[in-house]
Amino acid sequence: MRIGVFVCQCGTNIAATVDTEKAAAAGSLRDVHHAETIQYTCSDPGQRAIIDAIREKELTRVVIAACSPRMHETTFRRAVTRAGLNPFMMDMVNIREHCSWVHSDVDTATGKAIDLTSMGVARVRKQASLFSSKVPVTNRVLVIGGGVAGIQAALDIADAGLPVTMVERGPSIGGNMARLDKTFPTLDCSSCILTPRMVEANQHEQIDLMVNSEVDTVRGHVGNFEVDIRKKATCVIEEKCTGCMICQEKCPSRAPDEFNAGVGESKAISVPFPQAVPLVANLRKEHCRQFIRGKCGVCKKVCKSGAIDYEQEDEVTTERFGAIVVATGYEPYDWREAYPDYGGGQYPDVITSLQYERLLSASGPTGGHVRRPSDGEEPRQVVFISCVGSRDESVGRPFCCSVGCMYIAKQAILTKEHIPESQSYVFYIDIRAGGKGYEEFTRRAQKEYGAVYLRGRVGKIYPSKGKLMVMGTDTLSGEQVEIEADLVVLAAGFAAAEGAGELARKLNISYDQYEFLSESHPKLRPVETNTGGIFLAGACQGPKDIPGSVAQASAAAAKAIGLLSKGELETSPMVAAVNQTRCTGCFKCRDVCPYNAIEAVEARDGHQTARVVDSLCHGCGVCNVACPPAVISLKGYTDNQLIAETLELLR
Amino acid sequence: MGTGRGRFYRKGQVPPVSELKSKIIEALDEAEFVLGWTATGSGAAAPARFHNAGEAEDAVFDSTCVHNLAVQLPRLKDKTVGIVAKSCDARSIVQLAAEREVDLERVKLIAVDCPGMIDVKSIRRSFGFGASIEDDGTSLRIASAEAEREEFIVAKCRGCEDRDGGAGDPGNHPLREKFYSMSAVERRAFWRDHYSRCIRCYACREACPMCFCRDVCIMQTRDPHWIGGGVNSAEAEMMQLIRVNHLAGRCSGCGECERACPVGIPLMLLIDEQNRVIQEMFGYRAGIDPEAKPPLLSFNIKGDIWEEE
Numbered sequence: 001m002r003i004g005v006f007v008c009q010c011g012t013n014i015a016a017t018v019d020t021e022k023a024a025a026a027g028s029l030r031d032v033h034h035a036e037t038i039q040y041t042c043s044d045p046g047q048r049a050i051i052d053a054i055r056e057k058e059l060t061r062v063v064i065a066a067c068s069p070r071m072h073e074t075t076f077r078r079a080v081t082r083a084g085l086n087p088f089m090m091d092m093v094n095i096r097e098h099c100s101w102v103h104s105d106v107d108t109a110t111g112k113a114i115d116l117t118s119m120g121v122a123r124v125r126k127q128a129s130l131f132s133s134k135v136p137v138t139n140r141v142l143v144i145g146g147g148v149a150g151i152q153a154a155l156d157i158a159d160a161g162l163p164v165t166m167v168e169r170g171p172s173i174g175g176n177m178a179r180l181d182k183t184f185p186t187l188d189c190s191s192c193i194l195t196p197r198m199v200e201a202n203q204h205e206q207i208d209l210m211v212n213s214e215v216d217t218v219r220g221h222v223g224n225f226e227v228d229i230r231k232k233a234t235c236v237i238e239e240k241c242t243g244c245m246i247c248q249e250k251c252p253s254r255a256p257d258e259f260n261a262g263v264g265e266s267k268a269i270s271v272p273f274p275q276a277v278p279l280v281a282n283l284r285k286e287h288c289r290q291f292i293r294g295k296c297g298v299c300k301k302v303c304k305s306g307a308i309d310y311e312q313e314d315e316v317t318t319e320r321f322g323a324i325v326v327a328t329g330y331e332p333y334d335w336r337e338a339y340p341d342y343g344g345g346q347y348p349d350v351i352t353s354l355q356y357e358r359l360l361s362a363s364g365p366t367g368g369h370v371r372r373p374s375d376g377e378e379p380r381q382v383v384f385i386s387c388v389g390s391r392d393e394s395v396g397r398p399f400c401c402s403v404g405c406m407y408i409a410k411q412a413i414l415t416k417e418h419i420p421e422s423q424s425y426v427f428y429i430d431i432r433a434g435g436k437g438y439e440e441f442t443r444r445a446q447k448e449y450g451a452v453y454l455r456g457r458v459g460k461i462y463p464s465k466g467k468l469m470v471m472g473t474d475t476l477s478g479e480q481v482e483i484e485a486d487l488v489v490l491a492a493g494f495a496a497a498e499g500a501g502e503l504a505r506k507l508n509i510s511y512d513q514y515e516f517l518s519e520s521h522p523k524l525r526p527v528e529t530n531t532g533g534i535f536l537a538g539a540c541q542g543p544k545d546i547p548g549s550v551a552q553a554s555a556a557a558a559k560a561i562g563l564l565s566k567g568e569l570e571t572s573p574m575v576a577a578v579n580q581t582r583c584t585g586c587f588k589c590r591d592v593c594p595y596n597a598i599e600a601v602e603a604r605d606g607h608q609t610a611r612v613v614d615s616l617c618h619g620c621g622v623c624n625v626a627c628p629p630a631v632i633s634l635k636g637y638t639d640n641q642l643i644a645e646t647l648e649l650l651r
Numbered sequence: 652m653g654t655g656r657g658r659f660y661r662k663g664q665v666p667p668v669s670e671l672k673s674k675i676i677e678a679l680d681e682a683e684f685v686l687g688w689t690a691t692g693s694g695a696a697a698p699a700r701f702h703n704a705g706e707a708e709d710a711v712f713d714s715t716c717v718h719n720l721a722v723q724l725p726r727l728k729d730k731t732v733g734i735v736a737k738s739c740d741a742r743s744i745v746q747l748a749a750e751r752e753v754d755l756e757r758v759k760l761i762a763v764d765c766p767g768m769i770d771v772k773s774i775r776r777s778f779g780f781g782a783s784i785e786d787d788g789t790s791l792r793i794a795s796a797e798a799e800r801e802e803f804i805v806a807k808c809r810g811c812e813d814r815d816g817g818a819g820d821p822g823n824h825p826l827r828e829k830f831y832s833m834s835a836v837e838r839r840a841f842w843r844d845h846y847s848r849c850i851r852c853y854a855c856r857e858a859c860p861m862c863f864c865r866d867v868c869i870m871q872t873r874d875p876h877w878i879g880g881g882v883n884s885a886e887a888e889m890m891q892l893i894r895v896n897h898l899a900g901r902c903s904g905c906g907e908c909e910r911a912c913p914v915g916i917p918l919m920l921l922i923d924e925q926n927r928v929i930q931e932m933f934g935y936r937a938g939i940d941p942e943a944k945p946p947l948l949s950f951n952i953k954g955d956i957w958e959e960e
Contacts, residue, residue, distance in 0.1 A: 582867040582872070583867075584863065584864050584867060586750060586751070586752065586863070586864075587751065588750070591948055591949060626948060628864050628897050629864040629867040629868060629869050629872070630869045630875050630877065633875065638875065639875030639876075639877065640874065640875045640876055643875060
């Protein structure tokens with residue numbers, strides 16, 4: 001055995017705190033036939049030096065003491081491969097993050113670096129050549145969520161030639177963007193730009209659209225996920241329904257209008273909105289007379305195409321996917337409990353911006369004429385309050401919703417356009433208008449549309465003679481302000497879609513305290529999750545505007561396409577392995593394995609032994625620990641390697 | 652059996668031995684054999700297998716039936732067997748079932764009420780090997796003199812909750828008080844001294860119903876090389892620490908390891924403490940529910956710890 005030791009100086013990153021020459025003295029250890037220090041080991045000449053040393057000194061194993069293996073393990077594995085070694089015959093020791101960067105005393109740091117390097121030598125002595133294998137991938141992508149991000153991702157992936165299944169929980173795709181009237185800062189009609197994309201997604205040959213559907217369970221791993229999708233019973237046969245809406249017209253049961261964010265009413269059976277995709281009615285059992293009282297049947301009678309089936313049941317289908325894009329979006333923060341001073345939902349004329357959006361929209365319940373909910377009067381004085389459930393530590397929502405300032409400006413402009421004699425007041429904390437054309441837009445709202453911006457929070461809203469008294473502070477003038485408003489619009493912050501955390505647990509991806517899903521790295525891996533093959537798009541990851549969501553969706557699509565483009569995946573050879581001749585068949589490994597990667601095989605004498613399915617194993621090592629006779633080891637991190645390392649440290 | 656062969660007075664046996672015999676014979680309808688006890692010339696009962704009604708005639712149950720017969724079950728997986736079991740043995744069987752080492756469908760359990768087993772070894776140590784021992788489950792006579800029974804029953808029975816007169820405090824090791832009054836340095840010396848006597852006979856392992864790895868046991872393999880083969884205090888300590896760790900959340904506290912130890916290492920002192928901690932931390936006792944998963948053998952990504960993050 002001929003081991004080479006290379007100690008990196010990393011410029012002064014390591015060399016300033018660690019005496020690298022001394023650390024290279026690990027060269028005096030048994031089996032070490034070469035040791036040197038290199039200024040930048042990852043540089044081209046650095047790698048060259050390793051390769052040359054391997055060839056000249058006929059080294060068979062290499063220890064590189066440098067930075068974290070997260071940085072350059074791949075670099076050095078490739079380098080030793082070029083020199084003709086098995087890539088796993090190289091082991092890295094981290095003397096930068098674990099040593100020079102965390103210690104200030106040269107002697108201590110050097111001592112630790114020597115120990116770590118010697119341990120690396122002890123480890124690599126017990127290393128075995130490892131070989132990765134290739135597994136075929138399923139060329140199909142699951143997109144969860146049919147909002148603008150989901151649609152964008154699905155279309156990008158489908159256009160690249162990969163089949164996509166888009167699962168949407170609601171009755172139509174389109175998400176929150178379909179609810180918006182206009183978009184900032186161009187005042188494009190939201191549905192005018194979105195509906196063509198919705199239709200395209202519906203008609204795309206490569207996209208299988210599943211509405212009223214949810215992900216039940218997820219098994220498998222990157223390249224080969226197995227997903228149970230539950231299509232909820234809506235009592236309407238999707239293929240037969242023509243979307244004529246006659247059922248909706250005749251239905252006697254009223255129901256809240258979810259698409260219109262609760263302003264206005266709908267029926268128990270309804271098409272969610274005129275541009276819904278697919279344009280299919282769905283029945284909500286909890287509001288339906290047929291289900292509540294057991295008799296009605298009006299919709300079934302009037303439906304000309306026989307699309308109503310009260311007996312319909314949930315259907316669960318299982319499909320395989322190579323990658324998953326999660327685009328579950330957001331919902332407006334439910335402000336009612338946290339803001340009793342704003343009426344806590346008691347006053348009908350205190351509404352959220354999404355509800356106001358529906359009042360502004362021509363497809364909304366008022367046909368685009370702004371009428372306040374309480375009495376249908378046209379409001380003259382409209383007060384907008386920003387940051388309700390955003391940037392507010394006192395209600396546990398410290399983060400910025402990133403779009404409130406912009407849509408308030410938009411809604412103030414639209415209010416003036418709808419009702420020229422109206423006056424808008426905006427209570428704001430700061431105006432955050434960082435995007436292209438955003439700052440100009442908020443200025444326009446003030447200068448051209450006369451919106452009065454007041455910097456401060458609103459303390460209280462109370463009703464008085466059919467109006468709402470809004471009491472706040474203008475912190476710039478230091479004066480108390482009281483405005484008699486006809487309508488108050490709250491810029492409710494972003495909340496993760498309901499059930500986001502539960503879905504994340506099914507997918508085995510992490511999420512933060514607000515149930516926004518976590519990206520793998522905020523800068524360098526912004527659309528990846530920590531679980532291979534699962535990507536994030538849009539506001540499920542955090543508050544985002546439409547361009548941000550669309551951009552991230554395209555990025556997630558590119559990642560999914562890239563992942564599946566080769567048709568097969570190289571598996572890490574650092575997986576667990578069972579020494580089957582010594583396995584007692586107690587299957588404690590199977591009990592603890594989080595990836596279902598242990599299967600039972602029958603030995604020739606008939607007794608059951610455990611086997612690791614390489615393609616499912618993530619190499620987490622839990623089974624390694626659980627195995628009582630220690631016959632499971634993790635390749636590349638075997639017990640013997642760890643013991644050797646420890647003994648070296650204790651020596 | 653009877654007073655003629657042994658030195659035990661068995662008139663007050665629970666259950667009456669005739670009932671036990673008929674239960675064994677009944678179990679033999681399905682079972683290939685029944686694990687139980689038979690009397691021996693030494694006076695203390697010994698484990699036996701009864702294959703038929705004739706053999707069942709030799710069955711006894713008295714206060715020397717201290718052995719945990721469940722230890723044999725993992726090796727009898729492919730057979731339907733009967734077993735005479737005290738409540739502590741039953742816990743081992745339940746735990747083995749929880750770990751799928753025993754199929755409860757294939758084990759015919761004959762439960763016996765246990766009066767608390769007497770500690771024959773310690774009586775002989777104090778009174779000499781020849782001293783006569785008479786016990787009917789309630790009163791004990793040693794060398795024909797009345798003796799305080801509770802003082803001479805084995806440690807695990809003293810704390811047993813399932814026995815009339817049991818203290819209900821499992822883990823009440825005789826050395827516990829002494830050990831916990833020691834300083835850390837003294838404790839170190841205490842264990843070093845005890846372990847120095849270990850002869851690595853592995854009796855502790857062989858007597859343990861939960862140590863079913865047997866000949867692939869990590870204590871004897873050199874791959875992975877967790878432990879050396881030396882007979883010395885350090886290796887013995889490593890060996891016991893591994894063993895105790897492997898029993899975490901699995902040990903029902905039957906005390907067989909300590910009883911089997913020929914050099915008298917107080918192994919239960921370690922185990923009892925671990926059992927106590929596990930019950931405190933996870934609210935889990937081994938051998939209660941065959942469906943339960945030992946806390947250290949489950950990988951939960953849901954739960955309190957996860958929610959806290």
